[in-house]
Amino acid sequence: MTTTIRSFTILLVLFAFTANVNAQQRFNRADRPGFNQGQCAQMSGTQNAPQHTRLMAMLDLTEEQEEGINTIHLNGQKEMLELRTTLQQKRAELRTLSVGNNYDAAKVSQLANEIGSLQAQMITKRATHQQQIKQLLNEEQRIKFDNFHVNQGQRMGNKRNGGWNQ
Numbered sequence: 001m002t003t004t005i006r007s008f009t010i011l012l013v014l015f016a017f018t019a020n021v022n023a024q025q026r027f028n029r030a031d032r033p034g035f036n037q038g039q040c041a042q043m044s045g046t047q048n049a050p051q052h053t054r055l056m057a058m059l060d061l062t063e064e065q066e067e068g069i070n071t072i073h074l075n076g077q078k079e080m081l082e083l084r085t086t087l088q089q090k091r092a093e094l095r096t097l098s099v100g101n102n103y104d105a106a107k108v109s110q111l112a113n114e115i116g117s118l119q120a121q122m123i124t125k126r127a128t129h130q131q132q133i134k135q136l137l138n139e140e141q142r143i144k145f146d147n148f149h150v151n152q153g154q155r156m157g158n159k160r161n162g163g164w165n166q
Contacts (some may be wrong), residue, residue, distance in 0.1 A: 055148055059141045068136045076129040080122060087118045 052073055056066065094111045097103055130149065134142050 051152065055145070058148060059137065059144055061141070065136050065141075069133050072129055072132045072136075076125065079125055083118055083122050083125070087115065087122070090115050090118065 056069065059065075061069065090111055094108065094115070097108055097111070130145075134145060137145060
């Protein structure tokens with residue numbers, strides 16, 4: 001009788017372990033109906049590239065246009081780096097004030113205003129850089145450029161709201 005109970009217990013443990021391992025397996029894209037590996041590889045090649053690189057490839061630019069856009073992009077990156085660093089510092093200060101007994105309403109309000117100002121400066125600079133780039137493009141390229149940025153905003157908005165397909 002004890003041998004039967006022991007055997008049954010071992011069998012039950014093995015079954016539970018096997019069920020758990022099977023439940024842990026990830027869903028593989030290749031298992032999906034209609035999955036096309038070639039399409040996936042092609043998409044990942046462009047979709048994971050930085051936004052600037054994808055935009056440059058899409059616009060079919062002349063060498064002169066590429067040089068001008070790269071210059072504007074580089075200058076914009078330099079300007080944004082300082083603003084981003086300052087913004088991160090202000091956010092860190094705000095987090096520090098939110099932890100423990102260090103809360104100071106006046107300081108929080110001041111930091112919130114500074115953060116808002118920095119974000120406004122970044123948005124303004126980004127818009128200025130986009131307009132500088134558009135001046136280098138022909139009409140067809142401007143349309144592609146605008147569509148790219150509209151679609152980027154929609155995709156990022158969907159991602160922020162909890163999913164791509166909502």
